[in-house]
Amino acid sequence: MGFRTRQLGFYYVMKKCHMCLGTDLEKFLDLGMHPHSDSFLTAGETEQPEVFYPLSVYLCRGCGLVQIGYVVDGSTLYQKNYIYQTSITKTARDHYFGLAEDVCRRFGLKPGSFVVDIGSNVGVLLMGFRERGMAVLGVDPAPNIARIAVEENGIETIPDFFAAPLAGRIVAERGRASVIAATNIFAHITDLHDSMRAVDALLSQDGVFVIEAPYLVDLLNNLEYDTIYHQHLRYLSIRPMAAFFGRFGFEVFDVVKVGIHGGSIRVFAGRKGQHAIMSSVQEFAALEDAEQVYSIVRLRRFAGKVKEHRRLMRSLLDGLKQQGRRIVGVSAPAKGNTLLNYCGIDISVLDYITEKSKLKQGLYTPGTHIPVVADEKLIEDSPEYALILAWNFADEIMANLEGFRRKGGRFIIPIPEPRIV
Ligand SMILES: [Zn+2]
Structure with missing residues (x-):
């Protein structure tokens, strides 16, 4: 339950799992109090009081999802001075163009196919799809970033949160999408259930929903605890995602490992029965079991290593x-x-x-x-x-x-x- 104040926006302690809505959550990591990690300050603002939020991480004992314990509302996180630009490094640009190529080839997309990117930032991924002749549309809640996408990169971008009413408007104007991409945004979306209803409304019958996100197994094994901050509401692995998609008549049909952001997974999902299920899905789930990522003992051991890292x-x-x-x-x-x-x-x-x-x-x-x-x-x-x-x-x-x-x-x-x- 939340509180709203003019200064702080909306924030609340997360009492339910974002995916299965279960309440059996157990905290295993407490990183203390942190300001919103993208709220870089002007010289004048450094003289003013600054807001800090709790930053801790929980395991859902029901479905295995790892998520943060305290949510800061998206309007606080994204509306003001949001300054992460995906185009900034050559590595990132090459990566997103490679993703566009992979999707076009894998699914034999015909030129003119409609591709929507959720959390499209300055439009780098969509520039990759446009280069291959696709019709593209971005959705991004940060107005200053959406403006850069439109004015500098020529990518049509709706400056809004992706939700069911918006999906309905897009379908009415442009038809259903063959591909919906969510790269490094699936971990950011506050109301995952509402977003999945929107994906359901927007995606064509045989369409592909492609998600890319940092992989929990890499986060744990490589001690990447610095990727934990308030925009990242959850740290993804295949088992909880597969169960979550099942609730909406979707299924994960392929998973590949990608190197960006210190180890991520590219997850392909679609409507049940529309795509052949690859062996990779079971292989990733088995890896997660072998790595004990759903064991609170394993997760507490990770927390101990995080403390040791600070000392070193x-x-x-x-x-x-x-x-x-x-x-x-x-x-x-x-x-x-x-x-x-x-x-x-x-x-x-x-x-x-x-x-x-x-x-x-x-x-x-x-x-x-x-x-x-x-x-x-x-x-x-x-x-x-x-x-x-x-x-x-x-x-x-x-x-x-x-x-x-x-x-x-x-x-x-x-x-x-x-x-x-
Ligand atoms: Zn759960």
Whole structure:
């Protein structure tokens, strides 16, 4: 049950499983209090009070879904200054164009087929589909991001949350979709049941719903706890998803592993009986059982390793500071703020963070108030160490900033264990 205030928006303690609606939830990880990880601050805002929300993670003993315990409403998370742009790295662009190619080839899509992307951001995935001759439409709740998609990338984008009434309007105007994509948004949607009703309304009879999301098995095995933040309401695995889709007359018919975001799964779902079920579905479910991802004991062991990671991280950085070394951060993704806030890394440790995205330059990290500056400063200023917060793009970042290493600088990669490279 929630409370609404003018300052905070809508927020509530999650008492039910997002998927099976069961109430047998058990907490296994508590990361403390965190500000919304994309709410980078202006200089003036750093002088003002800042809102922090609990960040903890639960297992649903009913269906096995792993989800956060406290939900901050989407209108708070996405309406103001939402500044994550998917087009920003070459790795991401190549990835989304590859996804478009995979879907077109796999299902033999004819040019002109209608493709809708939910949480389409600046339209990168849809640019991949457009290149292959598809008719495309984006839906994204952040108005400033939707505007970039339309004005800079020419991708028609509806600036709204994806819900059943909107799906009905799209069907009336454009017909049903052959493909609905939800890449890295399935974990973000607040009301999953309403969104599935909307998918049901919009998808053609033999259409494909393709989801891509960070995979729980990788999150646990690689200690990627920094991918836990308030926009990520749940951490996905096949067993709970398969049961959830079943409630809507859908089924998962194929699953593939993809490398982006430190290990994700691409899940293909459709209406029951419309697509041949691949052996991959059972193989992923069996892997999850073997990895014991539905065991509270296993999950508590993960939580213990997260605490140990904080100790190692602090000890490495504090050691360097005691030797008088200068350390800065490189790249300022949302996940970086979970790491910074949880490990207590602030301006006393990092002088500043450099970032390619102009939308973040000149702002300050939420909670820790570290100034964000342009990438060029790293080479000019030449500090001794640079902590890479977007570690999933470490290779590309290190290649782009080769000048820093040539001047004697060293990079620190924080996950799965902090190391100097
Ligand atoms: Zn459940």
